Every structure is written in structure tokens, then in C-alpha cells.
Amino acid sequence: MNIKQKYCGWITIIGKSNVGKSTLLNKIIGKKISIVSRKKNTTQTHITGINTKKYYQCIYTDTPGFIFNKKNDKIEYKKNIFFNIVKNSTLIMFVIDQVSWTEKDNIIFNKIKKNGIPVIIIINKIDKISNKNILLPFIDFIKKKTQAIEIIPISAKKTKNMMLLYNIVKNYLPKNPHVYPENHITTNSQFFTISEIIREQLILFLGDELPSIVKVEIEYLKEIENNQLHIRALILVIHSRQKKIIIGHNGEKIKKISIISRYKIEKELHKKIHLLLWVKKDTSK
Ligand SMILES: Nc1nc2c(ncn2[C@@H]2O[C@H](COP(=O)(O)OP(=O)(O)OP(=O)(O)O)[C@@H](O)[C@H]2O)c(=O)[nH]1
Numbered sequence: 419m420n421i422k423q424k425y426c427g428w429i430t431i432i433g434k435s436n437v438g439k440s441t442l443l444n445k446i447i448g449k450k451i452s453i454v455s456r457k458k459n460t461t462q463t464h465i466t467g468i469n470t471k472k473y474y475q476c477i478y479t480d481t482p483g484f485i486f487n488k489k490n491d492k493i494e495y496k497k498n499i500f501f502n503i504v505k506n507s508t509l510i511m512f513v514i515d516q517v518s519w520t521e522k523d524n525i526i527f528n529k530i531k532k533n534g535i536p537v538i539i540i541i542n543k544i545d546k547i548s549n550k551n552i553l554l555p556f557i558d559f560i561k562k563k564t565q566a567i568e569i570i571p572i573s574a575k576k577t578k579n580m581m582l583l584y585n586i587v588k589n590y591l592p593k594n595p596h597v598y599p600e601n602h603i604t605t606n607s608q609f610f611t612i613s614e615i616i617r618e619q620l621i622l623f624l625g626d627e628l629p630s631i632v633k634v635e636i637e638y639l640k641e642i643e644n645n646q647l648h649i650r651a652l653i654l655v656i657h658s659r660q661k662k663i664i665i666g667h668n669g670e671k672i673k674k675i676s677i678i679s680r681y682k683i684e685k686e687l688h689k690k691i692h693l694l695l696w697v698k699k700d701t702s703k
Pocket residue numbers: 433434435436437438439440441442453454455456457458459460461462481482483484542543544545546572573574575576
């Protein structure tokens with residue numbers, strides 16, 4: 419019997435805050451599993467995204483951006499958890515913002531380098547670089563400075579060089595059986611549990627009135643002290659009239675959906691929930 423060899427590896431996405439780590443992971447997975455925002459430190463916990471194509475499975479971890487102590491430039495981020503993730507990686511994707519290599523990048527890079535795990539440096543947001551001539555000398559400079567195994571300029575937002583990146587990552591995957599089934603895209607079940615509860619309530623409350631395609635995206639999820647969770651969820655519709663249906667007269671419907679959803683999420687997660695629901699036209703269509 420000819421059983422095709424399988425490959426599987428763990429890839430950790432590292433970088434300063436706001437360099438585009440979550441955008442990159444979402445693009446790789448093809449779904450919004452990690453929250454993207456202009457605000458720094460949107461990603462609060464580790465997000466795992468799984469990408470399986472035929473015989474190759476990549477298990478990505480998006481890490482929260484590093485926080486530096488303003489006084490002494492020391493990393494304040496939960497070091498132990500972080501370095502455990504790094505230690506167990508097959509590969510590291512070190513993301514930087516355009517052609518800027520700062521002292522902070524140096525500090526983070528030197529810390530992770532000690533583990534001897536291969537590092538790919540990703541120069542993100544190249545769509546923002548108007549003079550592309552500066553790219554090659556910068557790549558040379560980074561190559562000398564870091565001895566990274568690969569340096570790849572991409573635009574996660576504009577999906578530029580993403581296939582090239584995937585093909586490179588694939589080459590570094592060791593022979594391993596797959597850890598997750600093919601259609602499994604994240605281990606962050608909390609994320610999905612919440613959006614599914616909201617969708618469930620939409621279906622229950624609106625029945626036949628419900629527009630056929632309603633997406634719920636968790637835009638913001640933050641755990642605060644005393645077991646409380648702040649959630650902002652977007653209900654995405656195709657037409658403005660669908661928006662009106664969901665909101666209802668004087669906002670009555672959305673209010674009810676929100677109250678019951680909050681109650682159900684509290685029951686499911688055993689946490690105090692603060693829930694804000696927004697209905698919005700899906701502009702990605
Ligand atoms: N122009 C451009 N903007 C991008 C690109 N990638 C990400 N961004 C933007 O950069 C901002 C930060 O992106 P995130 O993906 O949230 O960055 P992050 O590194 O995960 O941030 P933290 O959660 O703070 O660690 C967002 O406004 C993104 O839309 C890109 O390739 N090009």
C-alpha cells in the first residue's frame with residue numbers, strides 16, 4: 419500500500435506590537451481567527467491557526483506583541499509562557515514593519531535566537547513602501563545582521579508574496595503525522611463558541627426574517643480582572659435592509675438578542691460577560 423508521507427510543524431509568529439502578525443495569520447488561515455486592529459496589543463492571548471493542505475499541516479501560533487518597560491526597555495511580556503512556545507517551535511516567523519529594524523527588534527531577535535530554531539524574517543507592509551529600491555539593500559543588511567534562514571518581503575493586507583511564504587514554510591516541515599483533522603482551523607474554541615451563540619440567537623429571534631447569509635465576527639475580546647470578559651461582536655449583513663431587520667423597531671430586537679446571547683455566553687464560559695453587538699454592512703463582498 420502506498421501511504422503518502424505526511425509533514426507537520428509548529429510555527430510561531432513573533433514581533434513587536436502592530437507589525438501585522440494577526441493580519442498575517444488570518445490571511446494564512448483564510449478566516450479571521452485573530453483580531454486585527456490599529457490599536458496596539460489587540461491580541462491578548464496566543465491564537466492558534468491550523469492550515470492543512472494535502473500532506474502538509476502547519477500549526478501557527480500568533481503571539482501578543484511584546485511590551486517594553488518604558489523606563490529600561492526590558493521586555494515585560496509573560497516571558498515563561500512565551501519562551502516555552504518558542505522552544506517547542508519548528509520555525510519562527512519574525513515580523514517587522516517595512517524597512518525598519520529598531521533596537522527593540524534587536525532585543526527580541528537576540529532573545530529568540532538563543533534557542534537555535536530557524537527564523538524567517540518577514541518584512542511586512544511592503545505595499546506602504548513607495549520606493550521599492552530600498553528593499554534589496556535592507557534585505558542585505560538584515561541578512562548580515564541576523565543570519566536568518568530566509569528574508570521575505572510581503573504585504574499580509576494585500577496578499578502579496580503569501581504563496582511564496584507558504585512554499586518556503588512547507589520546506590521546513592518535518593516528517594510528522596498530522597495533529598489536527600483537515601478542516602480544523604483553530605484551537606481557540608472560545609472565539610467560535612461566542613460567535614456561534616450569537617448566531618444561534620439571531621436564528622432563534624429572526625427565524626424566516628433572517629437574511630440567509632449572516633456572519634458574526636468577534637472584533638474585540640479582552641479578559642479583565644475578576645473573571646470578566648469584554649466582547650465586541652460584529653453582525654455582518656449584505657444589504658442595509660437586513661441591518662434594519664436585525665436592529666428592529668427602536669433597537670428592540672438587537673437588544674433582546676444581546677441580552678440572551680450574553681446570558682448564554684456567561685453560562686458557557688462561566689465568566690461575567692460585557693457584550694456589545696454591532697450590525698454592519700459587509701464591505702468585503
Ligand atoms: N498597509 C498595510 N497595513 C497592514 C498590513 N498588515 C497589517 N496591517 C495593519 O497594521 C495594523 C496592525 O495589524 P495587526 O495584525 O493587528 O498587528 P499585530 O502585530 O497582530 O498587533 P498586536 O495585536 O498589537 O501585537 C492594522 O491596522 C492592520 O490592518 C500590510 O501588509 N499592509
